[in-house]
Amino acid sequence: MHPFTLIRPKSLAEAGNAFRGDAAFLAGGHTLIPAMKARLRAVETLIDLTAIPGLDGIAREGDHLRIGATARHAKVARDAAVRQSIPALATLAGGIGDPQVRNRGTIGGSLANNDPAADWPAAALGLDAVLETSQGSHAAEDYFQGMFATALADGEILTAIRFRVPQAAAYAKHPHPASRYALAGLFVARFPEGHRVAVTGATMGVMRWTGAEAALDTGESLEGLSLASDDLASDIHASAEFRGHLAGVMLRKAASELV
Amino acid sequence: MRTTFTLNGEAHAADAPDETLLTEYLRDTLGLTGTHIGCDTSQCGACNVLVDGESAKACTLLVATLEGARVTTIEGLGTEAHLHPMQAAFRQAHGSQCGFCTPGMVVAGIAIAERHGAEPSEEVIRHELEGNLCRCTGYQHIVEAIRIGARAMHAPAGETE
Numbered sequence: 343m344h345p346f347t348l349i350r351p352k353s354l355a356e357a358g359n360a361f362r363g364d365a366a367f368l369a370g371g372h373t374l375i376p377a378m379k380a381r382l383r384a385v386e387t388l389i390d391l392t393a394i395p396g397l398d399g400i401a402r403e404g405d406h407l408r409i410g411a412t413a414r415h416a417k418v419a420r421d422a423a424v425r426q427s428i429p430a431l432a433t434l435a436g437g438i439g440d441p442q443v444r445n446r447g448t449i450g451g452s453l454a455n456n457d458p459a460a461d462w463p464a465a466a467l468g469l470d471a472v473l474e475t476s477q478g479s480h481a482a483e484d485y486f487q488g489m490f491a492t493a494l495a496d497g498e499i500l501t502a503i504r505f506r507v508p509q510a511a512a513y514a515k516h517p518h519p520a521s522r523y524a525l526a527g528l529f530v531a532r533f534p535e536g537h538r539v540a541v542t543g544a545t546m547g548v549m550r551w552t553g554a555e556a557a558l559d560t561g562e563s564l565e566g567l568s569l570a571s572d573d574l575a576s577d578i579h580a581s582a583e584f585r586g587h588l589a590g591v592m593l594r595k596a597a598s599e600l601v
Numbered sequence: 602m603r604t605t606f607t608l609n610g611e612a613h614a615a616d617a618p619d620e621t622l623l624t625e626y627l628r629d630t631l632g633l634t635g636t637h638i639g640c641d642t643s644q645c646g647a648c649n650v651l652v653d654g655e656s657a658k659a660c661t662l663l664v665a666t667l668e669g670a671r672v673t674t675i676e677g678l679g680t681e682a683h684l685h686p687m688q689a690a691f692r693q694a695h696g697s698q699c700g701f702c703t704p705g706m707v708v709a710g711i712a713i714a715e716r717h718g719a720e721p722s723e724e725v726i727r728h729e730l731e732g733n734l735c736r737c738t739g740y741q742h743i744v745e746a747i748r749i750g751a752r753a754m755h756a757p758a759g760e761t762e
Contacts, residue, residue: 348602348619348665368666375661376643379622388619390666416655440732441712442646445655446662520644522731 344384350393354476354499360389361497367391369412369451372443391450397501398448402427405507411450411500416441418449428469430511430529434461437515439522450500456547458489458575459523461515463548468513468529468540469505476501488547508533512599514592515543518579525580526588530558530596539593544585545573554593564594602665609677615664623659623667624648627674635675635704639734646733649705650674656712658732675704678711687711687750696746698737709733710747711754719755721748 348368351357357367365387368374377383391397391412398412400421407427409418418424419436438444438452438461452462453473466473466482473480476499485493494500508531515527524543528551531538537558539551549571557564569589574582604615617626624641627633627650639647641660648659651673659674679685684692687710697703713721713729721729726744735743 343620343622345618345620348663350666350668368663371663371666372643372661375622375663378620379641379660388663390663392666393668440646441709441729442649442656442658442732443643445652445657 343378344381346385346388348388348390350390352393352395354394354501357389357391357394357499358476358497360387363387365389365497367454367499369454370414370447371451372439372447373451373455373457391499397450399502400424402507403504407431407505407507408502409449409505410502411453412448413450415439415444415447415449415452419444427507428505428511430513430531431465431505434465434513434529437461437513437517437522443522449503453485453503454492454494454500456486456490456492457523458545458547459518459525459527459543461513461524461527461542464524464527464529464540464542465505465513466503466540467548467550468531468538469508469511470531470533470538471506472504473500474502474504475499486548491547506533510600512596514595514599516588516592526585526592528589528592528596530554530593530600532558532600541569541589544569544575544589545571546575547573549573551589551593558597564590564597566590567593604665604668606667606669607671609673615667617664619663619665621664623650623662623664623672626664627659633674633676637701637704639701639705644732644734645702646705646709647702649708649733651708651712654712654715656709656732673708675707678707685711686753686756687714687747690750690753691743691746694742694746694749696742698735698739698742702733702735702737706730706733706735706743706747707750710743710750713747714751714754717751719752721751723748 366385368390398410415435471482480493511531515524526544527542529540539554569586576582637647639645643661
């Protein structure tokens with residue numbers, strides 16, 4: 343790794359002020375540190391957010407569930423409020439990576455990174471979430487801007503994610519057998535006004551699948567439905583065609599778990 | 602940066618460059634070479650240690666972020682005369698094989714027993730071992746060792762298999 347200076351601010355204001363020049367925020371570090379070790383990324387200042395008190399709380403607030411940005415996946419997976427309000431989020435969090443990754447990786451780190459095969463973006467978009475930051479908030483619809491791109495400005499810190507509590511929700515993913523990232527991950531949610539379907543892994547960035555939403559709203563059969571999109575990803579792990587097919591399979595699996 | 606934490610039950614002050622990884626610090630500075638470096642890319646789990654009682658990959662932890670933490674390495678689990686029950690179980694079930702992944706497997710096994718109790722099913726153990734790779738591919742004995750170790754960890758004092 344290239345040398346850097348690490349600081350551990352005790353407040354958001356202090357953390358924001360420290361963001362100068364070539365800097366990065368650190369939460370669980372399970373994407374950033376490997377990238378820095380591989381010298382894909384170099385920073386002068388690394389700002390560790392985990393010493394800031396109160397950033398990892400989880401609470402039900404009316405018809406929303408609010409999860410602090412530095413809450414670790416393992417904590418989300420076993421949290422009573424999560425399991426009661428939106429059990430699909432506990433399932434999703436419990437299926438990320440492996441136990442060691444879940445013990446350190448955070449929801450905020452994942453959403454700030456916006457890996458196109460990460461799980462959390464599908465939940466945020468599928469549950470019409472609001473992403474709260476040190477400078478305001480972003481609706482999920484506006485927040486995700488394609489592969490590794492978000493609406494976060496330089497120095498803007500993700501502080502919490504506010505999920506709408508749906509009538510029902512389910513997450514199904516076909517993981518890559520080694521990395522456990524999604525080759526296709528489908529988050530399906532039912533709200534009073536209709537269904538929302540978000541796809542991760544199969545596409546170049548998380549996106550809604552409006553055709554599947556319409557089929558669920560009208561009660562049409564989902565048989566044979568596959569994702570046809572110019573945005574499908576294709577690489578050594580899976581072709582675009584296979585990912586589109588997997589998206590359909592995972593859609594039917596998630597839809598069958600909606601209760 | 603100077604970082605203070607508990608290492609294997611004793612107060613420890615580390616003075617290391619900010620980019621120092623826990624694996625590097627344990628092995629190169631302290632000579633605690635029981636924490637192995639396998640893939641060095643957070644996949645294989647040979648470097649697993651316990652941080653505040655939960656398993657974590659030391660190759661992906663910066664020492665400077667461990668202020669106040671409780672870190673336990675394989676060296677802190679038992680002694681040659683008094684092995685940790687999970688270590689004894691690995692010996693009993695021949696869970697070690699070539700030995701390279703063993704420290705990480707033992708640490709993962711302890712975390713499994715802490716979370717799932719005395720009788721984790723084979724399915725649970727195999728699922729929980731997703732972050733640990735054995736290149737001998739001999740998972741059968743490892744799973745058996747963790748079953749025995751979990752039972753022993755939760756047995757009333759003095760009772761062992």
